Amino acid sequence: MPKKERKRLQVVISDEQDALLTKTAYELSSPERLISKSEVVRLAIEKIAREMGEDALLDDYRALLEKDEVRDD
Incomplete structure (x- = not known):
């Protein structure tokens, strides 16, 4: 099974x-499961995106x- 491209x-x-x-x-x-910092970032991205869909906390x-x-300048 090929790896998922990221x-x-x-x-x-x-x-x-x-x-x-x-x-x-x-x-x-x-x-049982160690969570990486990358996984935390991915989780945060998903959470923010969901909340933006609900207009919460923008x-x-x-x-x-x-x-x-x-800043990203």
Whole structure:
């Protein structure tokens, strides 16, 4: 069975954001299954996309992006 093709995305994150990713991955992990930081990012993308479909929290997300010091310019 061929492997599922995946796209790679490289982003620059702060030390604080990396620490949040690490903490979240650790908290989501269990003795039976370790969760990677990449899996946390994929989960967050899906969650945000679902919430955008429901028009929930969009202003909160926009405010976080405006506050963010790391921009894609």
